[in-house]
Amino acid sequence: MNFEHCIRCTICVENCPVLLVNPDFPGPKQAGPDAQRFRSDREKSFDEWVLLCSQCKRCVISCPCGVEPAEIILKAQQIYGQGHPRSAAHLLFANNYYLSALGSLLAPVANWFAASEIGKKILRSLGIATYIPFPKFRFRTLRNEKKSRTKGIKKVAFFYGCYTNFYRPDIGRKIIRLLSSFNIDVVLPRQWCCGLPALGNGNLTLARSFAQKNAASLSNYIDAGYDIVYSCTSCGQAILHDYPNILKIPQAKKIAENTYNVHEYIVKLMDEGYIKPQFQEVRRKLAYHIPCHLRALGIGYPAAKLMSLIPALECDILDDACCGLSGSYGFKKSNEHTAMQIGNRAVAHIKKTGAEAIVSDCGSCRMQLGGLSGLMTLDPAEVLSEALGITEIMDRK
Amino acid sequence: MSVTEYDVIIIGAGVAGLTAGALLASRGFQVALVTAGEPTACLSTGCIDVCSGNHNPLAGIKELPDAHPFHLVPEKTITESLDNFLKAMQEMGIPYTGTLAENRLVLSALGTFKTSCLVPSTMKAAPQDTRDSIHIISFAGLKDFYPGYIISRRPNTEFSVYDAGVASTMGIAAHFEEEDCLERFISWLKGQNVSADRIAFPAVLGLESADKIVKMLALRIGKPVFEIPTIPPSMPGRRLFNALKDYFRKKGGTIYWGWPVSGVEKSGKIIEGVTTASKGRPNSLNGKSFILATGSFVGGGLVAGRETITENIFHLPVHVPGARETWFENDYFSFSHGIGRAGIIVDSSLRPDGSPLENIFVCGGILADTEILKNGCGHGLAIATGQRAAESCMECLR
Known part of the structure; x- marks a missing residue:
């Protein structure tokens, strides 16, 4: 929906977590549809506060009129990014995929560095916060996993995403075992970062390049009769929403039609009568x-x-x-x-x-x-x- | 084994839909509620108007025009539903004050009185006449509240301004949730040496703990304290919505956010499911019985075109009050715009008239002939018809 559909009801404002704690952010209504009428594609952007939006998209889901303030702000962030130099932190996080790959390769050293006082000091000097511990890199990432092939009831290609791959491959393995327990064939397609960090840190070109590579890889699997399953909800958001709408990836529609959240997929197979999981008691x-x-x-x-x-x-x-x-x-x-x-x-x-x-x-x-x-x-x-x-x-x- | 097959699917997350949902879920039915966005209830004052035209709302209902949908709900159901509402809100920590036998007054941000029936406990201490003197606390930078409007209308009213360090309604409300901020405010307020009988605030006293904060302030200052509802973002409206939503979920209901219904699956006269054009594929949910509670124009339940008014989910027949020239009075502020009568006409079980569909019930603001502005009956009607629709669903499922 166009920003002109906004009726200025402020329901998005009530849902904005940033506005609640940071008085510098004017909120999704002002940063989104209100300011949009003053933005022009040909003019340099000066509204630095668009960078304060965290892209949680709570405003989008709450809007009763179908306006997408976070979307408007995301585009404004891109325009702002083109006209202004980015900070070191922005540059680093946009390239999160390559840094994580390097971190995993050097896991013991990288983990020692991120946890050490000197490491934290260096990170802080680069503009990186250290109030919660940095996640630990794992040397044995998920992409090194051996592929298991059986004759299952369904074939899925698992888009596990960077976080699972570099930091928590154990969870990735559990998801594979979970799906396999339903007699589903799981393969790990060749994949890159979904592109969301690059997009969020203002590097549209890098985001698009990741998306194009992923799209080509996933699209081949779909043609071969696979369903795509993702576990990271932000990767899902990128593939299903940003690929077609922001990055305009040609195969995006086909991919979106065949891509499922892992639990959505299990529910779907239950509904269709393919599987009947027998859950045992969990006292927690x-x-x-x-x-x-x-x-x-x-x-x-x-x-x-x-x-x-x-x-x-x-x-x-x-x-x-x-x-x-x-x-x-x-x-x-x-x-x-x-x-x-x-x-x-x-x-x-x-x-x-x-x-x-x-x-x-x-x-x-x-x-x-x-x-x-x-x-x-x-x-x-x-x-x-x-x-x-x-x-x-x-x-x- | 289908996990997404529900007994009842409700469309709309406003007061009517959530009331119906909570009742059905508490009786053990599998209920899903789907909604495109958050409801206009968030924008309301949080007050439950039942019938504001008469000092006694129950008597007022009897005097409403014959076509008014309140007449389709038995009096017992009306009283029971509002009683249920009071209990639910008590349980969720935002108690309400009031009875169906008597309306009460709420001081508005313009210094006028609004007549309502059940009001949030934070507005309980609002004066019921113009005798008591009032001290208003205003907030530095808060654009949405001007004590001057009240002072110009009320004698014996004064104000002082507190700087909370934040200027938005949401920011100030969050500020009051912090204990140290609250303490700092109390010591400031004690220093003001207020001599007036009552202390008034714009409705910013906390996000979810307003009841406790108001009681605590009254105790510490030793004077009655009350909130004045403001224009959106309206905290009392948000608290009402949050409480209803949490109550519905507590009873076992499921909510699907971001679900604008775009298609309906039917088999003859029976609706079998609704679909939404989500990212990717269309999502669908199957149900045995359906409740339409999408509100009127602002909520999106009714859509006005140039000459006609439509309901765009089930394409139910909409009662259009005359030709377009009669939709609006010349006076913008009139309470009697013809368009206020537009909506869905239903039978006594709230099934839509003139539609072959058998397993759908309609409640809340989308009903025809409500004239909510004129009759002062918004949330009250939503609660009563919400309960009635839930009862009809139960009969239909039996």
């Missing part, structure tokens, strides 16, 4: 923090649906608060204060439930909420795996 009290980008995908909360079928499991669904990290947003020193305050609000909601652990689909939500609360964090796939007797949840922080 969990708080499910819904990632903003899952909310923005508009597919409901499929993992919540599945967890609701697990006997004895108590799971509160929390979707009112953003975690504040928003990928690389909170890792910038300039956003540190905002990200922490938003995160602390989310943690307060979680603590109120008395949950023993936090569940979230999104790696960056888990990093932030685990770091700020000290609670154990889990991927929904870990909970499902325990309920299906595939793997047990290790009681780790």
Whole structure:
């Protein structure tokens, strides 16, 4: 919808986590549709405050008129980025994929560096926040996994994304085992960063180049009869929304039609009668923090649906608060204060439930909420795996 | 084993839809609520108007024109539904004050009185006449509230300005949720040596803890404290929506956000499912029975074209009050614009008249002949018809 459909009702303003804690940000209505009427493609952009938007997309989902303030702001961020030099942090995070690949290759050294005082000092001098520990690189990434091929009921290509690959390949392996337990063939297609960090840090060219490479790879799998499954909700947001609408990737429509959130896919196979999972009791009290980008995908909360079928499991669904990290947003020193305050609000909601652990689909939500609360964090796939007797949840922080 | 097949699918997350949903979910039905965005209830004052034209709202309902949808709801259902509402809000920590036997007054941001029935506890201490003196606390930089409007209309009114360091309604409300900020404010307020009988605030006293904050302020200052509803962003409206939504989920309901319904699957006279054009593929949800609670024009339930008014999900027949020339009065501020009567005409079970569809029920602002502005019956009607629609659904599913 065009910005002119905005009726200025301020419902988006009420949903903006940044506005709530940072008075410098005028909110999605002013930064989005209100300011848009004064922006021209041919003029240099001066509204620096568009960079304060964390792209959580809560404004988009709340708008009753179908206006997409975050979308308008994202485009304004790109235009602002073209006319102004980017900070070191922006440049680094745009190239997150290459840095992470390097970090994994040098995992022991890189992890020591990021955790050391001197390392933190250097990171801070580059404008990178260190209020929560940097995630640990893993040497044995998911892409090195051997492919298993059986004659299953379905064939899926798993887009696991950078976070799972470089930092939590163990969760990636659990998702593969989970899908395999339903007799689904899982392959790991050749893949690059989804492009979201590059887009969010103002490097449209790099974002498009990642997207084109992914699109070519995924498109081949679709032609060969595979469904695409993703686990990271922000990768999902990029593939399903940004590829067709912002990056204008030619195969985007075909890919979007065949791409599923991993839990959405399981629900779909249950609905179609292909699988009948038998969940066993899980005696735990969990708080499910819904990632903003899952909310923005508009597919409901499929993992919540599945967890609701697990006997004895108590799971509160929390979707009112953003975690504040928003990928690389909170890792910038300039956003540190905002990200922490938003995160602390989310943690307060979680603590109120008395949950023993936090569940979230999104790696960056888990990093932030685990770091700020000290609670154990889990991927929904870990909970499902325990309920299906595939793997047990290790009681780790 | 289908996990996305529901007993009831409700379209619209406003007061009517959430009321219907909570009742159905609490009776053990599988309920999904789908919504395109957040409802206009967020923009409201949070007050539950039942029928503002009469000192006694229940008596007022009896005097409404014959076509008014309130007449389709038995009096017992009306009282029961509002009773349920009061209990639910108490449970969710935003208690309401008031009874169906008597309307009460809320001081508006213009210094006039608004008549309502059930009001948030934070507005309980609002004066019911012009005798008491009032001290208004205003906030530096807050654009959406001018105490001058009230002072020009009310004798014995004064004000002082507090600088919270933030200037937006949301920012100030979040500020009051922080204990140290609240303490700093209280010591400032004590220093003001207020002599007036009551202390008034624009409705910014907290995001979710307003009831506690107002009670605490009153106790510490030793004077009645109350909130004045403001223009959007309206905190009392947001608190109402959040409480209704959380209550619905607590009872077991599922909400699908970002779900503008774009298609309906039918088999003869029976609706089987609704679809939405999401990113990627169309999503679909199947249900046995449906409730339409999409509101009127602002909510998006009704769409006005040049000559006609349509309902664009089920394409139900819409009652259009005469030719376009009669839709609007010359006086912009009139309460009797003809368009206020537009909407869906229903039978006593709230099934749409003139439609072959059998398993759909309609409630809330989308109903015809409500004239909500004129009759002062918005949220009250939504609650009563929401409960009625839920009951009809249960009969239909039996």
